[in-house]
Each structure stands twice: as structure tokens, then as C-alpha cells.
Amino acid sequence: MARTVVIGGGVVGLSTAMLLGCDGHEVTLLERDPSSPPETPDALWESWERKGVNQFRAPHYFMPLFRATLESELPAAACSLEAFGALRSSPMDAAPDSMTGGRRDSDDQFVALTARRPVVEAALGRSAVETDGVRIRRGVAIDALLTGESTVSGIPHIVGVRTDSGEEITADLVVDASGRRSNLPDRLDAVGARPVVEEIEDSGFVYYSRHFRSADGSVPVNLGPLLAHYGSVSVLSLPADNGTWGLGIIVSAQDTPMRALRDVTTWEAMWRSFPLVAHWLDGGEPISDGVAIMAKIEDRHRSFVIDGEPVATGVAAVGDAWACTNPSVGRGSAIGLLHAVALRDLLREPDQDPRAFSRAWHDATLDVVEPWYRSTLRSDRHRLGEIEALRSGGVYETDDPAYAISKALEFGSVSDPDLLRAQLSVAMMTALPDDAMAPLGVFEKVLAIGDAWRNAEVPAPDRAGLLELVGA
Numbered sequence: 001m002a003r004t005v006v007i008g009g010g011v012v013g014l015s016t017a018m019l020l021g022c023d024g025h026e027v028t029l030l031e032r033d034p035s036s037p038p039e040t041p042d043a044l045w046e047s048w049e050r051k052g053v054n055q056f057r058a059p060h061y062f063m064p065l066f067r068a069t070l071e072s073e074l075p076a077a078a079c080s081l082e083a084f085g086a087l088r089s090s091p092m093d094a095a096p097d098s099m100t101g102g103r104r105d106s107d108d109q110f111v112a113l114t115a116r117r118p119v120v121e122a123a124l125g126r127s128a129v130e131t132d133g134v135r136i137r138r139g140v141a142i143d144a145l146l147t148g149e150s151t152v153s154g155i156p157h158i159v160g161v162r163t164d165s166g167e168e169i170t171a172d173l174v175v176d177a178s179g180r181r182s183n184l185p186d187r188l189d190a191v192g193a194r195p196v197v198e199e200i201e202d203s204g205f206v207y208y209s210r211h212f213r214s215a216d217g218s219v220p221v222n223l224g225p226l227l228a229h230y231g232s233v234s235v236l237s238l239p240a241d242n243g244t245w246g247l248g249i250i251v252s253a254q255d256t257p258m259r260a261l262r263d264v265t266t267w268e269a270m271w272r273s274f275p276l277v278a279h280w281l282d283g284g285e286p287i288s289d290g291v292a293i294m295a296k297i298e299d300r301h302r303s304f305v306i307d308g309e310p311v312a313t314g315v316a317a318v319g320d321a322w323a324c325t326n327p328s329v330g331r332g333s334a335i336g337l338l339h340a341v342a343l344r345d346l347l348r349e350p351d352q353d354p355r356a357f358s359r360a361w362h363d364a365t366l367d368v369v370e371p372w373y374r375s376t377l378r379s380d381r382h383r384l385g386e387i388e389a390l391r392s393g394g395v396y397e398t399d400d401p402a403y404a405i406s407k408a409l410e411f412g413s414v415s416d417p418d419l420l421r422a423q424l425s426v427a428m429m430t431a432l433p434d435d436a437m438a439p440l441g442v443f444e445k446v447l448a449i450g451d452a453w454r455n456a457e458v459p460a461p462d463r464a465g466l467l468e469l470v471g472a
């Protein structure tokens, strides 16, 4: 069994540590932020200091895929989440029979176990502390990678880490789970590795968000999708734990008049202009000050194997340290958890030398998580294209047939129970877009919709109305 160092104690680092610990590996997780999670959800929200995670108090939704993977691979962690008050809910709950065609057994796939991000992290943290073989050290930052004798000439072999206090910790495998701001390429560069191939660009979206809590522990119902596109803005209404919820308005970073959404009154006025979500403001009191803004969110993807050769051996990146996209679709944690499971599975393979392991890890990454990354990136680019077209009074056109298909599916999902489930499968990550279309007749129904989706009524003010709401 391997001695493993995991860098970073976010959602993915903690999950990785537990998965490996449960398999008998000896895991040391090093987290830069010093504070341990407070005991209660209220205290977690109000006072847990987590400077290492920018999005710590941004609205989060943990997908059904996250729930299903946690329940099958880390059942104790799923129980811990429930004990912290995570909400078990499905977008099907509030949908009328006229839309769903009545309940089907397979609808359980759409059930999520979700909570505010600090609550999820604390629940995973508590479960990780109780996992045999896992040691968590908070307040310890990694400063450098240690190298040993190369197993392949010219390729550095990582044998551990040096912490900011100069301590050296050796390991058979170093797992980088240090998130969006991971500087693994620089650390590899410092030990003489070839450059990592990195794709990086601004996602182009800005988030204006707030959190609320009801007095009686209830949470408003979703009358539409969790992420709804209303012309040139998108809206997130995310139920969470213990009678709380997060709301977000997402705009293009280029849409400068929308910067007025930083003002609470303007934000509320816009929110109330959307009839399908306006009620989310009625049942609760704010639990965050003002409007939280997140901008400059990058799409980033890294390849650590180039032309068949790893840039280094003895090291593996998981979760956001490998790749991250625009988070409005809420996929980061589920993708990261899948990635962590893939790492655990690969470590079960016998007798792999470090080079074979690095290559196999690259292949597993391409196989298990890359398709989710690419599909997210593709739909984000279309969404930005749509917004830009709407801003300039035009119509978005693209050669990519997948765009029209996804729009037709979304349109058809309101009136056809099979298309509703196909649409939810994509949105809830129970299937990739192509697989969601696979059930008999679904694709044909989508094709039959043709261009009708272009005339769909949007339950929101038009562009002129939105501009008026922000005083432009």
C-alpha cells in the first residue's frame, strides 16, 4: 500500500484522502488554511475562515452524481452530510404530473444531497478525520516538491513535499488537490520538468449572489430549472441545508451596465422581475452581507503527459487542480469526486511502475472526467455567444449542431416527460448529452422540435427591461 501526501483539504482533497484511506493507504492531507471547522452549520457559515478557497461562500449545489458517488463509495461521508443537515431534494419534487407524466422508478437518479459549501466541507472533514489511515494537518502549506532518483531518464520523480516550515514529508505518491489556484506547473518547473500543457482563459462570467434562511427551516420550491437563462442574464436558485438557500445572477463580464447588480436594491429589483424565482426572496432573511461578487473565474485544463511521456512521475493532479470551468452549472465537486474515485481505482491495479502509472492516470482522466470538462466548456461558449448576440440585438448563430439540439431539448422538456428526463440527466450529470439522447425516441422527438425553440417565451424582461432595472 502506498504512502500518499494529498495537498489541499477542499472537497476533492478530503474525498481523495478518504477513498485512499479506506483502501488501506497511509494518507497525510496537508491543508494550508489553519482553522478547523467549527461544530455547527451556523458557525461554519459565519466564522470558518477559508482564505484558500475564493468561492467558499458562493452558492453551491451538489449534484445527484455527487450524492450517488458519495453514497456508493464513501457511505460514511454521505451520512455525515445528512447529520449536518444537508438537504435531500430533487427538481422533480415540485414538478406537476402534467409535466413529469407521473413518477418513474428511475427518477431517484435526480435526487441530490446538497448544502452550503462550508457545510459540505465540514461534513467531509469530520468523516475524513474518522477514516483509518488518514491524517489531516491544517495550517501546513506545501512549498516545494521533493525529487528522488528518476525512474525514466530526464523525467523528475517526485518523492514527497517540503512544507513552508521546511519539514520534508516523503511519499510514494503526491496528489495535488490544491484547487483552482494550484501552482503545480511552477513547482514541477522548479524541479526541472518539461512544461505542463495548460489551456487557460477567463470563463467570461461574473456572479452576483446572496444567501437566505427561512425562520421555519423550509426552503422555497423550484418552479423552473436551478439554473435558468433569462435573455442576457442567468439565474441560480439553489436550495441548501438547514432552511437556507443561495441565489445568484450571472452575467457576462463584458456586460458593464450589469455591474450595478452589486447594489442590493438593484439586485433585488432584478430578481423580483423574474416571475418563476421571485418567491425565493419572500420566505427568508439574508444571511450574507450585501451582494457577493465573483469575477475573473478561469477555465483551466492541464495535461501532464505530452506525446506519451509524463512531465514527471510520482505525482497526480485531481479535481480543480487538474481542470476547472465556469461553475454556474455546479459540476466541479461531482467531477472532482469522480476523478478521485478513478485515482483510487487505478491504485488498485497491481505492479505499475511510476511511468506506467502516470500514463494510466492520464488515460483514466481522459476517459472519466475529460468528457464532462469538454461538454461544460462547449455549452459555456455557446451561452456567452448567446449573451453577446442579445446584447447587440442580434441572434446567436453557430455551426455546431449540438447547440440547436440542446436548445430544442430544453424547450421540449417543458411539455414532454421523456425530454424532461433527458434534459435533467444532462443538467444533473446523470448522463453526458449524447447518452441522454440515447433512450428510444428521445432524439427523434428533439429533431421534430426543429427551430420552434427560437420562439420560446422567456419569463423575464427583455434586454431593454433588464437595462432599465440596472438604471442604464
Ligand SMILES: Cc1cc2nc3c(=O)[nH]c(=O)nc-3n(C[C@H](O)[C@H](O)[C@H](O)COP(=O)(O)OP(=O)(O)OC[C@H]3O[C@@H](n4cnc5c(N)ncnc54)[C@H](O)[C@@H]3O)c2cc1C
Pocket (backbone or CB within 6 Å): 007, 008, 009, 010, 011, 012, 013, 030, 031, 032, 033, 051, 052, 053, 055, 058, 059, 060, 061, 062, 063, 140, 141, 142, 143, 177, 178, 179, 180, 181, 182, 207, 294, 297, 318, 319, 320, 321, 327, 328, 329, 330, 331, 332, 333, 334, 336
Ligand atoms: C463561484 C463558484 C461557484 C461554484 N459552485 C459550484 C457548485 O454549485 N457545485 C459544485 O459542485 N462546484 C461548484 N464550484 C466548484 C467547486 O467549488 C470546486 O470544484 C470544488 O470545491 C472542488 O475543488 P477542489 O477540492 O479541487 O479545490 P478547492 O476546493 O479549491 O480546495 C483546494 C484546497 O487546497 C488548499 N491549498 C492550496 N494551496 C495549498 C498549498 N500550497 N498547501 C496546502 N494546501 C493548499 C486550499 O487552501 C484549499 O483548501 C464552484 C466554484 C466557483 C468558483
